[in-house]
Amino acid sequence: MKTKRLFAALAFSLALLPVAAQQNVGFRAARVQSPVVNADNTVTFRISAPKARTVMVMGDWENEPRASLKEGQDGVWEYTTPKPLPSEMYTYRFMVDNVMMLDPVNAFTRRDVGNVFSTFYVGGGNGDYYKVRDVPHGNVTQTYYHSDAVGQDRRMTVYTPACYNKNDGKKYPVLYLLHGSGGDETAWPELGLVAHVMDNLLAEGKIEPMIVVMPNGNIVKTAAPGETSENHDYKPMMSNQIEGNYKNGIYETAFPEIISFVEKNYRVKADKNSRAIAGLSMGGFHTLFTSLNYPEKFGYIGLFSAGLNLTGLDMTLPAYNDIDGKLANLKKKGYKLFWVACGNADGLFQANKDLCKRMDNQDMKYEFVETSRGHIWANWRQYLLTFSQRLFK
DSSP: OHHHHHHHHHHHHHHHHHHHHHHOOOOOOSSSSSEEOTTTSOOOEEEEEEOOOOOEEEEEEEOOOOEEEEEOGGEEEEEEEESSOSSSEEEEEEEEHHHHHHHOOOOOOOEEEEEEEEEEEOSSSSSHHOOOOOOOOOEEEEEEEEEETTEEEEEEEEEOOGGGGOOSSSBBEEEEEOOOOOOOOOHHTTSSSSHHHHHHHHHHSSOOOOHHHHHOOOTOOOOSTSTTTTTTSSSOOOOOGSSSSSSSSSSHHHHHHHHHHHHHHSSSOOGGGGGEEEEHHHHHHHHHHHHHHHHTOSSSEEEOOOOOOOOTTTTTTTTSSSSHHHHHHHHHHSEEEEEEEEEEEEETHHHHHHHHHHHHHOOOEEEEEESSSSSSHHHHHHHHHHHTTTOOO
16 A cells, blocks of 8 residues: 555656756746845845855946955845946846856846846936837837848848838938947847837937848858857857958948848938948948948948957958048048047047048048047947937938
8 A cells, every 4th residue: 555655656746847847937036136226326236145255246337347245144245336327228247256147136138249248227317218218119120131242141130210110101211230340130239229229319309210220240141140040050259250251341342232122121211311321340340441432322421439450451452442542532422421439448549530530631521529438338329329319410
């Protein structure tokens, strides 16, 4: 009898195993809250690590971005920033005994190249434009176009404003927005928060309704890592580490393929002054040379911390040769706005100033915006906020 009861209990336990094994998600609210944005915009971080010897937080804010947490009761470590943080979206990670990790009680993350960070917002300024607000929302879609230049389909992300959905035949101007090295067609939507920025600015009447096209600047790749036929064999990496990908002139000279696809498949205005192009870092490099090679295409040009260090660039390639001659031709063809912005702590600051000197030598009109800090998304989101309000007026 005992044997039968034992067998029955064992069978019942085994029957439950698949259910337990499939369920790897906890449903109870965490007893530790982190991060907490306090009323004065200081931020408190906490992590439960009772066996840890040291815990640090590392973030992308300016004042004390690396700090040690102090252990309190029940093994909960805590740190509060000494000063309020300016309004922004921030990223951070913990280091527990030299092991880098996400905040285990914060579900909100972003990938930047091959790193994943926990995120939070501080409101009261720019950060309010990066949040979802109760305003009409546009659509963000991913679509493929065929590139004859590389013989493959390639993916882009497209934002259309809420008013585009009315399908009333109205046509819209286009901003072509290019990512940096290590990015892809998901970078500006995820890290630049383009849809939130556009929705919120449009709701306040600060920008003209526009379509934003965010292509993949890695010309030898179909799409973002994990979204190609290589699947997980294609790991996130810097663009110059991908063989045959960067500074060969293919992306810049083939850019009209993107324009042609957009103008055939979306209700857009197809004239020069209804097109803008802008990009950060590598995307700024692409922006410069695309606009120089096609001066008849764009009325608005924006360089955000542009990657203009030309060391090692093959200046004999048609895409890159005769910069001064092409600048002169751009001046002759005309443009509405040439806008350059860079942080004064950015390693590319001097290279951007050098471009401005070239333009000075040709008496070309441009605007140069110097900001603080370095090569960071906080600057690029700010530049998008400013540049987009100057477009198509």
